[in-house]
Amino acid sequence: MTPAGFFAALRLRTAGVFLHPATGVAARVILGGLFAVSGVIKLIEPPENFMTAIHGYALLPAWMERPLAETLPWVEMTSGLLLVTGVLTRASLLIVSLQLLVFTAALGSTLLRGISLDDCGCFGSLGLKESNSFAFVRNLVLLALAARLAVERNPRWALDRWLRRPR
Amino acid sequence: MGRASSRKQHRHEQSPGAADSIRVGRLPRVWLQLAAAAVLIGAAVGLVLWLRPSLPKVVVASANPFRGPADAAVVITEFSDFQCPSCRAVEPVLKQVLAAYPTQVKLVYVSYPLPMHQFAEQAAVAALCANEQGKFWDYHDRLFDRQPDWSAGADVRPLFHGYAVDLGLDHDRFDACVASGRMLPVLRADIDRGTALKIEGTPTLFVNEQRVATGAGFDDLKRLIDGGLRPAS
Numbered sequence: 001m002t003p004a005g006f007f008a009a010l011r012l013r014t015a016g017v018f019l020h021p022a023t024g025v026a027a028r029v030i031l032g033g034l035f036a037v038s039g040v041i042k043l044i045e046p047p048e049n050f051m052t053a054i055h056g057y058a059l060l061p062a063w064m065e066r067p068l069a070e071t072l073p074w075v076e077m078t079s080g081l082l083l084v085t086g087v088l089t090r091a092s093l094l095i096v097s098l099q100l101l102v103f104t105a106a107l108g109s110t111l112l113r114g115i116s117l118d119d120c121g122c123f124g125s126l127g128l129k130e131s132n133s134f135a136f137v138r139n140l141v142l143l144a145l146a147a148r149l150a151v152e153r154n155p156r157w158a159l160d161r162w163l164r165r166p167r
Numbered sequence: 168m169g170r171a172s173s174r175k176q177h178r179h180e181q182s183p184g185a186a187d188s189i190r191v192g193r194l195p196r197v198w199l200q201l202a203a204a205a206v207l208i209g210a211a212v213g214l215v216l217w218l219r220p221s222l223p224k225v226v227v228a229s230a231n232p233f234r235g236p237a238d239a240a241v242v243i244t245e246f247s248d249f250q251c252p253s254c255r256a257v258e259p260v261l262k263q264v265l266a267a268y269p270t271q272v273k274l275v276y277v278s279y280p281l282p283m284h285q286f287a288e289q290a291a292v293a294a295l296c297a298n299e300q301g302k303f304w305d306y307h308d309r310l311f312d313r314q315p316d317w318s319a320g321a322d323v324r325p326l327f328h329g330y331a332v333d334l335g336l337d338h339d340r341f342d343a344c345v346a347s348g349r350m351l352p353v354l355r356a357d358i359d360r361g362t363a364l365k366i367e368g369t370p371t372l373f374v375n376e377q378r379v380a381t382g383a384g385f386d387d388l389k390r391l392i393d394g395g396l397r398p399a400s
Contacts (some may be wrong), residue, residue: 165201
């Protein structure tokens with residue numbers, strides 16, 4: 001096999017794995033699960049902990065930190081839960097993706113500004129102490145999963161599929 | 168020809184009904200999805216409310232170092248880490264608060280060294296050893312003033328010893344205290360108090376029982392203090 005042929009076959013194989021229905025299910029469980037868990041963890045902690053993490057980004061005026069710390073975890077949990085169970089999948093994927101884009105941009109800005117975060121605020125007190133760069137790269141991977149889900153019209157193992165079936 | 172036109176007519180007659188059945192049929196499915204979402208969200212909210220712990224009251228030991236009058240109407244409890252830059256940054260704000268409320272506010276210091284700060288625990292122990300000789304606040308101020316020096320070092324012991332000498336502490340007693348590790352249980356008790364209160368970052372301040380997020384400025388603290396000083400109606 002020529003190198004060109006090898007790479008063409010590899011591309012096809014990669015595309016096949018990427019578009020495989022099982023990959024879609026895994027992507028939904030990972031992405032939705034992460035958002036749901038991270039929302040719940042923040043919600044069972046005092047909101048001041050998340051406020052402290054938000055403050056570390058030095059992006060928002062102080063008056064916005066409390067309202068954001070008190071509302072964002074609910075959005076994370078709800079959108080994550082709907083995505084993982086596959087209810088209103090398109091809408092929940094859109095909301096999760098928008099959050100992910102904003103979080104990634106915020107992390108990217110800390111890297112550009114040379115801010116070292118003690119806590120990225122990603123998973124509350126789950127004990128994961130990630131560096132900004134690690135969290136940034138992790139978010140890029142999650143964005144790739146979101147892109148994978150965006151090309152799927154009728155995801156498998158989703159409650160939507162069952163609720164929309166002809167009766 | 169006749170059969171074809173009759174089929175066309177039949178299709179024509181069928182189509183409005185079919186469209187209606189689609190419209191009528193789709194509506195309940197969307198409602199079903201919304202209902203499923205509502206059930207899931209309701210269950211999740213219930214789970215969160217069930218999991219949410221009721222946090223204990225802010226309690227400190229009588230031996231915890233404090234500034235201001237012992238019987239002040241408002242108590243600010245500061246969970247802090249000597250190696251944390253944000254804790255260093257909040258010091259001028261706290262001094263401003265104490266200057267503005269000299270008789271109404273008491274500031275209590277509780278050590279909460281974060282594991283990510285290599286020398287924070289040693290610094291907390293050194294400050295507690297200085298406290299034994301009644302020089303906690305001098306040593307506290309010195310540790311924060313010189314934070315960039317000792318945070319970057321490889322061995323903080325000579326520096327901490329030097330601060331004790333500079334501040335007129337009995338340095339033999341100070342060194343013995345540091346070496347004995349007898350302040351570790353005191354420190355552990357402080358950390359346990361912070362952990363019970365779900366403290367994640369430092370500095371975490373409480374104005375009486377009200378938790379204050381990192382980054383709060385003088386005006387935020389003033390508002391809470393004034394609220395605490397106002398007689399309950």
